[in-house]
Each structure stands twice: as structure tokens, then as C-alpha cells.
Amino acid sequence: MSKIPIGIEGFDKFCKKGIPEKKLTVVMGPPRSGKTIFGVQFLIRGILISNEPGVFITLDENQETVISKTKELGWDISEHVNQGLWEFIDVSSHFKDDFEISGDFDLGGLLLQIQMAVRKIKAKRIVMDSLSVLFSKYPDIETIKKGILQLKSWLNSYSVTSLIIDEIDGEILKKIHSEIINKTSDSIIKLQNPLKGGYRTIEIIKYQGNNYLKGKLNFTIQKNQGIVIVPID
Amino acid sequence: MTKFSFLLFVMDKNCSKSIKTMENLEKVCKGHECNLTILDLKENPKIAKSLSIIATPLLIKYLPKPSKQIVGDLSTLEISSLLQINSEA
Numbered sequence: 001m002s003k004i005p006i007g008i009e010g011f012d013k014f015c016k017k018g019i020p021e022k023k024l025t026v027v028m029g030p031p032r033s034g035k036t037i038f039g040v041q042f043l044i045r046g047i048l049i050s051n052e053p054g055v056f057i058t059l060d061e062n063q064e065t066v067i068s069k070t071k072e073l074g075w076d077i078s079e080h081v082n083q084g085l086w087e088f089i090d091v092s093s094h095f096k097d098d099f100e101i102s103g104d105f106d107l108g109g110l111l112l113q114i115q116m117a118v119r120k121i122k123a124k125r126i127v128m129d130s131l132s133v134l135f136s137k138y139p140d141i142e143t144i145k146k147g148i149l150q151l152k153s154w155l156n157s158y159s160v161t162s163l164i165i166d167e168i169d170g171e172i173l174k175k176i177h178s179e180i181i182n183k184t185s186d187s188i189i190k191l192q193n194p195l196k197g198g199y200r201t202i203e204i205i206k207y208q209g210n211n212y213l214k215g216k217l218n219f220t221i222q223k224n225q226g227i228v229i230v231p232i233d
Numbered sequence: 234m235t236k237f238s239f240l241l242f243v244m245d246k247n248c249s250k251s252i253k254t255m256e257n258l259e260k261v262c263k264g265h266e267c268n269l270t271i272l273d274l275k276e277n278p279k280i281a282k283s284l285s286i287i288a289t290p291l292l293i294k295y296l297p298k299p300s301k302q303i304v305g306d307l308s309t310l311e312i313s314s315l316l317q318i319n320s321e322a
Binding site: 089090091093094097098099100101102103104105106107108109110112113116134137138 | 242244250254257274275278279281282285286287288289290291301302303304305306307308309310314
């Protein structure tokens with residue numbers, strides 16, 4: 001199985017050189033656990049280390065917010081946008097509009113936008129932030145599952161590795177999301193941010209081929225580096 | 234009789250899903266004047282990006298005001314929902 005490095009040194013070693021190439025990995029965790037940073041880092045490192053263009057689909061925050069928050073961490077997304085190595089699909093405004101759902105629908109518009117962006121910059125990595133926001137407006141498990149599977153097979157044919165971010169907040173949502181995630185993902189990574197202090201943690205809870213190390217790693221978020229694994233003494 | 238104006242975005246205007254959506258809309262609007270423009274996203278993919286379209290079919294009712302967006306094949310649509318007065322408008 002070929003692997004693609006995420007760009008988090010200690011963690012790439014932990015999962016034996018990264019995540020499965022051309023496959024779908026879900027990064028889940030509660031609010032403020034570092035999920036978006038993980039996604040941005042995956043694309044930035046793809047550009048800087050492997051010269052692989054990336055598409056970032058943002059459903060919640062608009063692209064200006066993603067750019068400015070990332071700037072605080074010392075990363076300059078705008079530069080990569082200008083180089084044609086980073087493409088935004090910013091559909092955050094759509095998620096502020098009200099609409100009604102009547103009958104069957106599909107995610108055709110989103111898939112079309114992703115296909116255009118991938119072709120435009122010849123992307124090798126994509127990140128969608130987040131499944132939870134998509135589900136909040138389109139609460140139909142079967143439709144979302146079908147859309148993700150369709151997207152997955154298209155991305156595989158274009159040799160694109162994808163990462164979908166999912167916010168897990170509350171038990172009911174957790175159950176619904178796991179129905180979508182378990183049926184569609186090849187790997188799942190879980191981030192946690194302890195409420196009472198201590199380190200943030202990262203762990204693999206599903207991995208294609210099952211060849212991975214179990215257990216949690218501690219991490220911090222640092223300027224110019226993003227997610228940094230704390231070495232085990 | 235109400236005069237309606239609609240924009241309908243579909244993925245392929247000749248596919249059965251799109252035809253079913255148009256038929257459902259026609260049924261709901263029977264007896265009313267209906268001005269419908271259909272936009273095929275397969276033929277005009279850039280519209281999906283410029284209007285941030287996620288789900289299809291997507292119907293936009295822009296007359297009578299207030300405008301309203303409805304996602305789906307309209308199989309459960311009622312005329313009252315198209316005539317509904319939005320208090321925020």
C-alpha cells in the first residue's frame with residue numbers, strides 16, 4: 001500500500017510513513033481540538049515537501065478567516081494560492097442561507113465544484129472542513145454517504161488523497177456521524193483537547209490494512225510548525 | 234392566480250431526476266402563471282462555483298417576493314410553502 005506523509009514528523013513515523021494514498025481519511029475531534037490546523041498542515045506540507053497542489057473546501061469559516069488564522073501560525077496560504085498550488089472552494093456563505101428540503105437530492109453541485117478545482121490545479125490532496133457542517137444543513141445520512149462514496153471513487157481515479165474533518169460534539173451526533181464515517185472512510189484519526197489542562201492527544205482509531213501502532217501521542221501547536229508531537233521520554 | 238418566477242438548477246436536464254423535478258413543480262403550480270428558467274450545471278459548471286451550489290436539484294423562487302430556495306426533487310412541495318410570507322423580508 002502506498003502512503004502519503006501528513007507532514008507531522010512524529011506522527012508520520014507512528015503510522016508508518018503517513019496515510020494511505022488515494023484514500024479517504026477522517027480527522028475527528030471535539031471543537032478546538034486542532035482539526036482545521038491538521039487539515040491546513042496536510043496541504044501546506046504537501047506543497048512544501050512534495051510539491052503537491054491541494055484543494056481546501058471550507059464550509060464553516062470563509063476563506064479570509066482561514067487565511068488570517070493560518071497567518072497567525074506563520075503560514076502564508078495566499079502565496080500558495082498565487083502560485084496555483086492551493087485552491088479554495090469557499091461555500092461558507094451558502095451555509096448561512098436558509099433553504100427548505102423537499103424530496104430527494106444529491107450533492108452534485110459540491111462534487112462538480114471539487115472536480116473543477118482538482119482539475120484546475122492538478123491537485124493531489126484535498127481537505128473538506130467539515131462533514132459536521134454539511135450534515136447540519138443536509139441531515140440525510142444516506143444522501144451524504146452516497147455523495148462521499150461517489151467523490152471517493154472519482155478522487156481515486158485522479159490519484160487524489162482526501163481528508164475529511166468531522167466535529168464530534170455530543171452523543172447523538174456521534175452516533176449519526178459514525179454511520180457515515182465508518183462506511184466511507186479508509187482511516188480515522190482522532191484528536192482530543194483535555195478540558196483540565198495537559199497535552200492535546202492524537203490517535204489512530206481505524207487504519208486501512210490494520211498495520212499501525214495503537215495508543216495516544218501528545219502534541220502541541222507551535223508557530224511555524226503547526227502540530228508538533230511531544231517526544232516520549 | 235399568482236405569478237411565479239423560478240430558476241431551477243439541475244445536473245443534467247435530460248435525466249429522469251430532473252424531469253421528475255420539473256413535473257413535480259408543474260403539479261404544484263397548476264392554475265398559476267409560472268415562469269421557469271432551467272440551468273443545466275453540466276453545461277455551465279462555472280455557475281456551481283459562482284453561486285456556491287452544493288445540492289441539486291435546487292429551485293430558487295424569486296417571484297413573488299420574498300425569494301426562497303428549495304433543495305430536492307420537490308416531491309413533497311406544497312403550494313403554501315411557495316406562497317409563504319417571510320416575516321424577515
